[in-house]
Every structure is written in C-alpha cells, then in structure tokens.
Amino acid sequence: MSDRKIRVMVAKPGLDGHDRGARVLARGFRDAGFEVIYTGCHQTPEEIAAAAIQEDVDLVGLSCLSGAHRALFPRVVELLKEKEAADISVIGGGIIPEQDFQALYDAGIKAIFTPGATLESIVEWIKTNIKPRA
Amino acid sequence: MDTVKQIREGHVRPASRLIRDIEDKIPSAKSEIKSLFPYTGKSFIIGITGAPGAGKSTLTDAIVTNLRGRKKTIGVLAVDPSSPFSGGAILGDRIRMQRHVQDPDVFIRSLATRGALGGLSHAVGKAIHVIEAMRKDIILVETVGIGQQELDIINHAHSVVVVLVPGMGDEIQVMKAGIMEIADVFVINKADRDGAKQLHKELISMLNAAPLGPKDWRPPVVMVGSLFKPKPFAENIEELVLKLEEHYLYLRSSGKMIERINRKITVEILDALKANILEPIVQKLDESGDLLDLVKKVKSRKVDPYSAAEEIAHRFLKSEDK
Helix, strand or coil, X not given: CCCCCCXXXXXXXXXXXXXXXXXXXXXXXXXCCCEEEEEEEEECHHHHHHHXXXXXXXXXXXXXXXXXXXXXXXXXXXXXXXXXXXXXXXXXXXXXXXHHHHXXXXXXXXXXXXXXXXXXXXXXXXXXXXXXXX | CCHHHXXXXXXXXXXXXXXXXXXXXXXXXXXXXXXXXXXXCCCEXXXXXXXXXXXXXXXXXXXXXXXXXXXXXXXXXXXXXECCXXXXXXXXXXXXXXXXXXXXXXXXXEEECCCCCCCXXXXXXXXXXXXXXXXXXXXXXXXXECCCCCXXXXXXXXXXXXXXXXXXXXHHHHHCCCCCCCCCEEEECCCXXXXXXXXXXXXXXXXXXXXXXXXXXXXXEEECCCCCCHHHHHHHHHHHHHHHHHHHHHHHHHCHHXXXXXXXXXXXXXXXXXXXXXXXXXXXXXXXXXXXXXXXXXHCCCCCHHHHHHHHHHHHCCCCCC
C-alpha cells in the first residue's frame, strides 16, 4: 500500500528577508497534505539546489520580493539540470513584473504566482501538475 | 551503476530517493534495502531529543560543525511532526543546518512522523541503514519535540543526548520517568537564561539520588550558553562532543555496546515480523469484509475482541495448541 506524498521545498534565494509570504505558503501547503521543506531566507541557488536533491523534493517554490528573480530563479533551474535533477520542477512567486514572465518561462520556471494569486490556486496547480514519480 | 553501488559510493540522489521510497512504502524499496543490509551496522548513532523549542536543531548543527573539524563524515536525520488532520508537515529543522548543505561529507535528510507516535517515523530505522551504507562515520538522529513518553530513539541510537532548557517546570519535572531515564548526556541549552543554575542543581540532585553503581555510567550535564557568544558556545560544544566520545569508550569497555546493539536488532526484527505477519492478516480481513463484520459483532457484544483474535490467529497461523 504505497502512500506517495508530494514533497515541496519553499526557499528564498538572495538577500530578500521578507519571509511572511513564504511562511504562509508553507503552512498552506502543509494543510493541503504536502510535506514542506522550509529552508528560510538568504539561500544561494547552489544551496537551494543541493538541499532539493538531498530532500528528494518534487517541486521547488522560490520566493523573491527584491527584484533579483531574473538572475536567481533561472540559476536554480540550471543547477538542478547540471546535477541531473531536471525532473524537479521549479515555480516562482513574489514581486515579479509581468514583462519578466516570458524570460522566466523560457528559463524553465513552470509557473509564476504573484500577489493576488490565492493559496487555493497554487495548491490546485501543484496537485494538477506535480506528480511524484511512480 | 545499480542503486546499491551508487549509495555505497555516497551518491546523494539515489540515497535520498530510496529513503523516500521507504517512507512512501513503495514495494521496490524492500529488495533494495535487503541488498543494502550487509553494508550496514558500522556507523555510530547519536540521538538528540528534548522538548519542543529546546534548541535541538541548533545543537545538532553545532555538533556537525565540531565533528567536521575532526574530519568525521556525517549523516543527519531530522524528524518533524505530521499534521494529524491533513497528513502534511512542515519540515523546518534543516533551516538551522544549511551551512553544511554543500559539504559533500554531510548528508541531511528531513523526515515527517506520518502518524508514528514515538518521536520518530516508521522509516527512520531503514533510513539509518541507507546512510550507514553511504559509509558515514556518525549519524545524528534528531527526534521531534517530545514530552515524557516518546522514547523510540533508544531503539535506534547508541548514545542519547537529552536537551533541556531552563524555565520548563519545577524540580518535579526532573524526577519524572521516561525522558530523564534515557539520557546518556544531558545538555542544559540556552544556559545564559534565568533558571539555568537552578535546573543544573536539580539535575545533579536527581543524579546523586539515582542508584548508580561504581561501574555504571553517570550522565554528565553539559551547559551550553548563548549561540550569540560564538567562542564560549564552541567551547561548550567541544565539551559535549568530548563527553559523547567518553560515552562511546564506556559503551565499548563495559560491554554495554553489545547490549544496545542487540536491543536495536531485536526491535528491528520485531518490527519486520509485525509487517510480515500482522499487517497482511489485517489487510486480508479488511479486503474480505471480515473486519467490518467483526466490528459489528463486537459492538453488539455478540463476540469479544479477545476470542475473535484467538480464532483469527488459529485460522491464519499453524498452531499445535488450541
């Protein structure tokens, strides 16, 4: 009787120290039945990728409110690819202007959730799009 | 390269994936764990337990730093509670240990309890084996914040550190059974706070009153001060690690190590027996509708659960006596 749980990492890359949103998400994900690895603020993309692999997560959710998303989000995707973990999906959120969305999608970010996105919609997206390996 | 070989060479991804398969009860994990088993049993396992908020994760992180200074390779299993309502969990221990995340000789893995009640998770025993097969010298197992009863850690660790903080109750707390009896080393953490000296006195009193013989191990009490005074903090951690080393030597010289290993192995065998005997029987009864039927009969007092269990045991197990 297997019992696959979705494992999600919530991480804040870069210098942005505003973690309230990330913590709200972590709690929301827990209430949705996911196991959430919360690594907190001030993580480098290297640290996030290394932790994601140690924890065998299905998804990495990156939160950035300081405008560094164009540099940091794609770097995480790149590092996961380098470490042969491209099957780990990456999504992003925070303060991200719409004109940056396409560049992020092109870099491999699967979805972007900015202020106004409901917790329910994010959970729904995850449940629909993230399948732990069989 | 097959999975077992990769894990033995220390590759992180296959090890973490196997641990996940074990947690999720994926059938293929069984044969992999069996193949790994001959390579297990060589790491020294230290349990770190104590009340919620006592500072276990921060202490674990500091111990890792100290042990890395001694060139030891390390595995860490950090357990956090699953929500009884949603089944989800926030695994937040590793946030205190992220400084080690890029060190290839440290493997940190977070686990959720998933309903297990002893302070750990069902997967911990096998997860320890995976890390043992990775050839890590020392494995630190951090339990959830426990009360007085969640003592599963003694079935997995060779040495147990119990972490206390000042201000968590009066001297009566110190006398109660359970958590206080399983400590091989006590740590009074956040010892810069009010009440630390008092707690220390009470602990020493309790230890003085305990019936310890001259050959027995008397758990030392290590005071660990504020994290924000790095030099004294590092000295306190050094003292803690030295006490753990002393305990290790005591276990070997006294023969107690063999006792503890035997206990660990016995528990592991019993758990495996339960999984292979009890669970399949329950599953069969459930699938055939017999279990639901039995619930109705017991509810209406047509049959008692004890006789029912005897009948089921007789039905499923070949037994000479009726």
